[in-house]
Amino acid sequence: MFRTALRNVLAHKARLLMTVLAVMLGVAFVSGTLVFTNTISDAFQKSSAKGFDQVDVAMTADYQEAEGDRVGKPHDLTQATLDKSERVPGAASAIGVVQGFTAVADKNGKLIGEGFQSQGGNYWGAKDPRYPLVSGHAPKGPGQILIDSETAKRAGYKVGDTVRMSVDGPVLTPEITGIFTTDDGNVAAGGSLTLFDTATAQKLFGKAGVYDQIDVKAKPGVTQAALKAELDKALPEGTVSTTTGKQLADDQADAIARSMSGMQTALLVFAGIALFVGTFIIANTFTMLVAQRTKELALMRAVGASRRQVTRSVLIEAFVVGAVAAVTGLVAGIGIGAGLRSLMGTFGGSVPDGPLVVKPATIVAALAVGILVTMLAAWLPGRRAAKIPPVAAMNSVHAKATTKSLVLRNTLGALVSAAGVAVVLVATTMDGSDGQLPMGLGAVLLIIGVFILTPLLSRPLIAAAAPVLRAFGVSGKLARQNSVRNPRRTAATASALMIGLTLITGMTVMAGSLQQAIEKMASSSIKADYVVSMANGNALSPDVEKKLERTDGVTATSPMLNAASRIDGQTEYLTGVNGAAIGELAGPKVDTGSFKVGGSEIVVDSETAKSHGWKAGSAFTASFEDGKKQKLTVAGTYESNDFLSGILLDEKILAPHESDPYNMKVMVKTADGTSGATQDKLEKALGTNPAIKVQDKQDISNEIAQMFTLMLNMVYGLLAMAVIVAVLGVINTLAMSVFERSQEIGMLRAIGLDRKGIKRMVRLESLVISLFGAVLGIGLGVFFGWAAGELLATKLATYELILPWARIGVFLLLAATVGVLAALWPARRAARLNMLEAIKAE
Numbered sequence: 001m002f003r004t005a006l007r008n009v010l011a012h013k014a015r016l017l018m019t020v021l022a023v024m025l026g027v028a029f030v031s032g033t034l035v036f037t038n039t040i041s042d043a044f045q046k047s048s049a050k051g052f053d054q055v056d057v058a059m060t061a062d063y064q065e066a067e068g069d070r071v072g073k074p075h076d077l078t079q080a081t082l083d084k085s086e087r088v089p090g091a092a093s094a095i096g097v098v099q100g101f102t103a104v105a106d107k108n109g110k111l112i113g114e115g116f117q118s119q120g121g122n123y124w125g126a127k128d129p130r131y132p133l134v135s136g137h138a139p140k141g142p143g144q145i146l147i148d149s150e151t152a153k154r155a156g157y158k159v160g161d162t163v164r165m166s167v168d169g170p171v172l173t174p175e176i177t178g179i180f181t182t183d184d185g186n187v188a189a190g191g192s193l194t195l196f197d198t199a200t201a202q203k204l205f206g207k208a209g210v211y212d213q214i215d216v217k218a219k220p221g222v223t224q225a226a227l228k229a230e231l232d233k234a235l236p237e238g239t240v241s242t243t244t245g246k247q248l249a250d251d252q253a254d255a256i257a258r259s260m261s262g263m264q265t266a267l268l269v270f271a272g273i274a275l276f277v278g279t280f281i282i283a284n285t286f287t288m289l290v291a292q293r294t295k296e297l298a299l300m301r302a303v304g305a306s307r308r309q310v311t312r313s314v315l316i317e318a319f320v321v322g323a324v325a326a327v328t329g330l331v332a333g334i335g336i337g338a339g340l341r342s343l344m345g346t347f348g349g350s351v352p353d354g355p356l357v358v359k360p361a362t363i364v365a366a367l368a369v370g371i372l373v374t375m376l377a378a379w380l381p382g383r384r385a386a387k388i389p390p391v392a393a394m395n396s397v398h399a400k401a402t403t404k405s406l407v408l409r410n411t412l413g414a415l416v417s418a419a420g421v422a423v424v425l426v427a428t429t430m431d432g433s434d435g436q437l438p439m440g441l442g443a444v445l446l447i448i449g450v451f452i453l454t455p456l457l458s459r460p461l462i463a464a465a466a467p468v469l470r471a472f473g474v475s476g477k478l479a480r481q482n483s484v485r486n487p488r489r490t491a492a493t494a495s496a497l498m499i500g501l502t503l504i505t506g507m508t509v510m511a512g513s514l515q516q517a518i519e520k521m522a523s524s525s526i527k528a529d530y531v532v533s534m535a536n537g538n539a540l541s542p543d544v545e546k547k548l549e550r551t552d553g554v555t556a557t558s559p560m561l562n563a564a565s566r567i568d569g570q571t572e573y574l575t576g577v578n579g580a581a582i583g584e585l586a587g588p589k590v591d592t593g594s595f596k597v598g599g600s601e602i603v604v605d606s607e608t609a610k611s612h613g614w615k616a617g618s619a620f621t622a623s624f625e626d627g628k629k630q631k632l633t634v635a636g637t638y639e640s641n642d643f644l645s646g647i648l649l650d651e652k653i654l655a656p657h658e659s660d661p662y663n664m665k666v667m668v669k670t671a672d673g674t675s676g677a678t679q680d681k682l683e684k685a686l687g688t689n690p691a692i693k694v695q696d697k698q699d700i701s702n703e704i705a706q707m708f709t710l711m712l713n714m715v716y717g718l719l720a721m722a723v724i725v726a727v728l729g730v731i732n733t734l735a736m737s738v739f740e741r742s743q744e745i746g747m748l749r750a751i752g753l754d755r756k757g758i759k760r761m762v763r764l765e766s767l768v769i770s771l772f773g774a775v776l777g778i779g780l781g782v783f784f785g786w787a788a789g790e791l792l793a794t795k796l797a798t799y800e801l802i803l804p805w806a807r808i809g810v811f812l813l814l815a816a817t818v819g820v821l822a823a824l825w826p827a828r829r830a831a832r833l834n835m836l837e838a839i840k841a842e
Contacts, residue, residue: 020325021728023370027329028336031366033268035337035358037261043354045253052252054095054129055245056218057228059085062241073625075239077211085214088230090222095130097213098122100205101538102194103691104147105164106155111535111690113151117191118536118691119184120167122201130215131195135159136178142200146178151192164690165194167204168662169534169541171687206660276499307386314382318375326370333366334358413452420446424783428790435791443784447502450776454491454498459484461772472764475757478748479764482737483772493733494773496726497818501774501811504716505781506788511709513789513802519701520798521641526697528558528585528667529674530682531643535691539662544686551685553671553678556581559663561651566623568612574622576651576661585667588644589797592616593636602632602649605640624657639797642704723818726773730822734766738830749835762827763820770819774812782808 061075079096086094102120104112112118123131123146126138131146136159139145145165147157157163161176180195187193195201202208218227224244231242243251300310338356423442427435450457462483469476483490532548534540545559561576578585579598588595591606593616604614614620618634630653640646655661672678674696682694695703738745745758753761786801793799 020321020328023322023325023374024329024332025724026373027326027366027370028332030268030369031330031333031362032336032340033333034362034365035334035356036340038357038359038362039337039341039354041257042357045257046354052245052249054217055215055248056222056224057216057231057245058243058248059214059216059231059235060212060241060243062239076209077214077240078209081235081240082211082214084234085216085231088216088227088234090219090227090230091216092219093217095124095128095215095217096122096198096211097215098198098201098205098207099212100167100201100207101534101536101691102192103166103535103689104151104155104192104194105690107157109164109688109690112155113191117187118194119191120194120196120201120205122198123180123195124198128195131180131182134179134181136176139174139177139195139197139200141197142172142203143174144177144197145174146180146195147176148182148184148187148193149179150187152176152179166689166691168206168539169544169686169689169692171689206662310386311379311382314378315375318378318382319371322371322374323367325374326367329370330363330366333362409452410456413449413456415449416445417449417453420444420449424787428787430791431794439787439791442787446783447499447780450498450780451491451495454495454776455487457776458487458490458494458772461775462490462768465768465771469764469768472760473757474753475760476764478761479768482741482761482765483768486737489733489737490769490772493730494769494776496730497723497770497773497815498777498780500723500726501777501815502780502784505778505808505811506784507781508804508807509782509785509801510788510792512804512807513785513799514792514796515701515709516802517792517796517799518642518704519698521643521701521796524798525586525588525641525643526667526700527587527669529670529696530668530679531695531700532666532668532682532686533664533693533695535693537664539664540666540692542661542663544692545663545666547685548666548668548682551682553681554668555671556584556669558582558585558667559651560665560667561654561658561661562664563625563654563658563661565625567620572608572622572647574647574649574654576654577648579650579652581669582648585669586644588641589639591637591639593634595638596635597648598650600630600632600653601635602647603636603638604634604647605645606637607640608646609634609637624654625659626657628657641797643700723814727818727822730766730770730819731825733769734762734823734826735829737765738762738826738833742833745830745833746835746837749833755831758831759827762830763823766823766826767816767819770815770822771812774815778808778811 059077059081061077063074077096082094082096085091098121100120101118103118106112123138127133128138133146134149136146145163147163152158157176157179159176159178162173163176165172165174182193184191184193196204202210216227216231218224224246228242228244231240235242300313305313334356337358341356420442423438423445425442427438427442429435430438462480466480469480472479532540532544539562540559542559545557548554548557556578558578558581559576563574563576565572565574577597582597583595586595593603595603597603609615609618612620614634614637616634616636619631620634621629621631623629632649638644668682670678670682679694679696683689683692686692686694693699748758749755782803789799789801
């Protein structure tokens with residue numbers, strides 16, 4: 001049976017090529033994803049581990065928990081703490097670490113790196129073992145800095161150059177006195193690292209006299225664990241935490257692995273979709289191959305082969321095909337992984353040097369996936385072939401499915417589909433995250449149910465195209481009849497496109513609706529013309545608002561000053577605003593009372609008010625950072641959104657209680673409204689600062705929606721894999737269908753249908769099948785988009801369903817294009833058949 005199966009594989013090389021390609025693409029995606037994520041994870045882990053070579057024990061301040069009316073805050077790591085740690089037995093030296101955000105502009109004035117990757121720190125003394133100098137000398141005073149060698153290379157800076165930079169808003173223009181090397185992961189990923197002398201760093205980052213961390217180096221022969229034990233004994237309990245350098249490196253490695261696992265999971269999901277679509281093609285291929293060899297299999301049964309042997313023959317054939325596809329896919333996947341790593345540089349990122357990592361688990365996964373998927377898809381056709389009685393197979397009376405099997409299939413499909421719809425509808429009534437799991441379960445059930453019902457649905461839906469097909473004469477009529485002649489084959493072919501378009505359409509509906517909802521939210525809740533904030537979301541210096549107030553044309557400003565407080569034994573965050581101007585700068589929907597802020601009157605979002613049992617007129621006492629208390633009265637409650645939420649009170653009440661007040665945003669109203677000239681004026685007033693964003697309402701909504709747009713573009717790109725596999729499926733089905741109908745095509749040629757008519761017939765058949773799959777996919781996608789939107793509407797009040805008709809039209813056009821392209825080779829093959837040889841063919 002093995003020799004027979006191998007002979008069959010070699011005898012149908014052209015037919016099985018498409019199946020090999022389908023499996024290979026899915027396996028390549030899986031193995032490429034694993035190679036790519038393992039490679040960059042390994043590179044970052046090794047690079048970050050080098051950064052802890054100079055750290056034997058790291059000390060960080062413990063957090064003083066909030067209790068009663070006391071607001072929680074961290075203890076301070078002072079110079080006294082550093083001196084004491086340096087005198088501990090076993091300690092050779094100690095370095096105080098200061099860290100913070102530092103935005104550096106390139107020579108064109110643009111921010112280097114992405115906001116959170118642009119970091120600043122301190123250079124310790126005349127020589128810092130953490131940062132070896134390549135050139136220049138240590139910085140002294142606020143007018144001198146060091147920059148890392150990668151940033152210097154990217155921006156074209158050298159020692160002696162002056163740079164534009166910012167820490168919390170105001171522009172600084174220090175001189176570069178030196179360039180250093182670093183193993184910092186952020187720099188490797190495309191960010192920047194700027195170093196000041198310690199006193200300057202402490203002042204700029206608002207940490208005068210204190211450190212974020214103290215790194216202690218052990219004397220030769222002293223272990224990290226021994227040094228940690230000595231430090232724990234010497235320092236006050238509950239004020240400082242100590243961690244060994246090895247533990248820090250391990251934690252960093254775990255953090256990198258976790259961050260990479262999210263990307264890996266997302267990519268593997270799409271690889272799974274491609275494999276799922278490929279499963280239909282494999283099952284379709286083996287079904288047709290088995291059907292074409294029915295008499296051969298029957299003869300084998302007649303001469304003594306058992307049912308198991310027949311099934312085993314088909315499975316061995318599938319194993320050989322799967323193994324070839326899996327090995328080829330693994331090799332292609334390694335190439336994809338290497339290519340993706342190289343492409344990271346194109347998108348502004350970089351990876352530390354390191355080898356391409358191909359783990360044994362990757363090889364096992366690739367081989368297992370390719371072989372198991374192929375054998376699983378071939379099992380049902382093989383089992384079905386083995387159950388056919390030899391005499392019946394000889395006479396081909398098995399060709400049509402029995403009424404019982406059709407009734408069973410349609411009943412099962414209807415029940416599964418109904419269950420899927422019911423679960424999805426129930427999920428839409430749940431609250432946000434609670435409905436996600438039921439929604440996913442319902443979606444899977446509905447897709448499976450529709451797939452089972454696809455043969456039944458194919459007849460009425462394809463029949464609807466009859467009036468259009470009649471315009472193509474005999475070719476159109478024959479194409480319609482061929483499309484419904486074998487509903488199961490048509491269903492399996494159309495389902496490949498259906499799944500891809502379901503996901504694409506659903507994501508497109510959600511993204512379009514979200515964009516509209518965000519724009520509505522921004523326009524309804526923000527009356528300000530502009531909102532000013534830091535590029536990385538950090539706090540703005542109070543000087544920023546003062547500069548904006550003095551700018552010509554600015555009529556009103558309000559900071560958004562964030563601070564923690566204690567209310568009713570709980571920690572609540574307050575937002576200080578300009579009480580006199582907030583009414584003309586923000587206008588969220590008011591639920592109760594009035595939107596009035598001033599003196600002791602405050603406004604609260606409805607969710608916070610509900611959690612405390614507050615309503616308009618309620619009074620409570622808030623405890624501030626300095627321990628002082630203030631009685632506040634709720635003037636009204638409002639509907640929260642992504643821009644405005646929580647407790648709003650007058651900044652004049654809040655600011656005096658904060659030791660280091662900071663603004664998260666500043667809202668600005670101008671006399672001339674929004675315009676390019678006004679925006680330029682505001683940016684120039686702030687020194688054309690690369691660290692500061694000046695955004696109007698449209699900019700804000702675009703930024704919020706950017707994540708969804710990026711996700712949608714990723715979906716389009718990754719699902720292209722599924723579409724390619726679907727195209728292979730259509731080609732495969734048509735090619736084998738042409739082979740099956742060779743005699744019929746020969747007869748059509750003999751009675752007068754020319755080659756153009758034959759080509760047109762095959763192309764129209766392909767077009768009909770593709771559009772059938774597209775209609776099902778788009779219908780399901782719209783339904784899922786609506787259902788997911790109902791979940792989002794519980795969190796986003798302005799959400800409403802928006803159908804992107806233009807893009808839906810594009811998807812239909814894409815499906816039609818797939819159908820036409822997929823039919824090129826089968827149509828040409830059909831037209832070139834020799835009519836006499838075709839008529840004699842069995």
